[in-house]
Amino acid sequence: MSKPKLGYLGTGLMGLPMVLNLLKAGYDVVVWNRTASKADAAVAAGATLADSPADLAAKCDVVMACLTNAAAVEAVLFGENGVASVKGPALFVDFSSMDPELTKTYGARLRAANGMGWIDAPVSGGTPAAEAGTLTIMAGGTEADFAVAEPLMAPIAQRVTLMGPAGAGQMTKLVNQIIAGCTMTIVAEAVNFAKKTGVDATRLTEALAGGFADSKPFQIFGPRMAKETFENPLGTVAMMLKDLDTIAAVGAGKAATPMTEAARSIMRESVNRGRGEADISTLVTTISEDS
């Protein structure tokens, strides 16, 4: 069986390295980006440039996308010259992160419009993992659609898990963010507690490594918080707060989120104090100001 021809919408910080890894794996890839010049590096590496999402869809078997937000995904699907206007490609795989309810709506609308299948496949690991082809992908969709999508994700991911029907990938990303966002806030609280009670906070990461307190956020942000090193942000307070706001909205009346609420309130206070665009490690500053 020959390899399916792939389309990729959005060659930004995350999309470009994913396209490069697909090309390296021997796939033909057609690319499109709203600002066409941002696709230059993909074209230089062997990708074909499409004029519009519809033009791209007409040339492909499977269409992938990694876009900024739900509005951008809606535009490439259902806007002028959108993917939904073309009959032909079998499947849409969306690596963007967005509200799970919107995802389900888009999947259903697309299937009704042109019969395309849907996999929501938000990613975790950031640009380092996108470049290394070691993303963690949480997928939602039918088993039949997933069977088509799974091998295509092998060049870009170290782990792809089907979590349930359409929307389940986005919902799992929110579950991930509950834990990630709260853990960063807890590490800030713990580092401040150590400092205020005479424990050498710079020794914590080593002393607690491998135990119940250990995690990637602890190893990465703990030392930054202990030394108050906030340069070269690894992620901003505002970005994480946006995710916790989505979690609160999705959970409302459905799933209690008291820990997320506590973390969200500290992040909101951080934004109020002018640290929205600062590194997430500055949560330790906000907690420290409260005593």
Add this chain to the structure above:
Amino acid sequence: MSKPKLGYLGTGLMGLPMVLNLLKAGYDVVVWNRTASKADAAVAAGATLADSPADLAAKCDVVMACLTNAAAVEAVLFGENGVASVKGPALFVDFSSMDPELTKTYGARLRAANGMGWIDAPVSGGTPAAEAGTLTIMAGGTEADFAVAEPLMAPIAQRVTLMGPAGAGQMTKLVNQIIAGCTMTIVAEAVNFAKKTGVDATRLTEALAGGFADSKPFQIFGPRMAKETFENPLGTVAMMLKDLDTIAAVGAGKAATPMTEAARSIMRESVNRGRGEADISTLVTTISEDS
């Protein structure tokens, strides 16, 4: 140099596996437990049973203890037939978790009573790590006392760090418990969120392994919470709540603990609902009842 003869007070959930690992490493161990029958397994594995803490101290070079709380430690040290009434053993190593200020007091009182050195050495990792001999130990005490204690902890720990003078081990344990206790609560919140929003919670541990959400509490308690498997408690709600109460008391007016407060309130509610002695994984039940 022959191996020092060890005494071990308290052969409960944590103490028993530690004693078994010390015996396996070739140490002679004398044990004592308030309820003597709880020492049966240690005796069956080769330990000698003492009649009282004083009887145990008279037979040992180094006395270790892992007890429920400060009152229990105070009783074995300074109560009738307590360790402090015996001159002979060089060092007391306390694996119990308790208030750092009380620890300092006990260390000073013991040294004044019979000249014994003091290491506070609270542990992290729960019964799985106690059984595997891979506990994380945060120690407080003098460098001279630590030099005696450190090799004795090799059979039970993967990492032992001297964090400062007497009391610094307990304070670091509180820092550890801020993160561990809150993380368990967050994992409960995340698992409940997954269940209530149609995500297959039993796949979370695998799907998010190696990412920002991953941790030992996530790997150990996540699957128990997802499957509602609460048998063979790995740690009770009441035990963790006790630690968070201490954190709140020590932090009061000194270090803000908003995340700990949120977790504490959920644990207190769990106790109110009759799950104080249940596995910590039952936090998912409490959160689930709140929606």
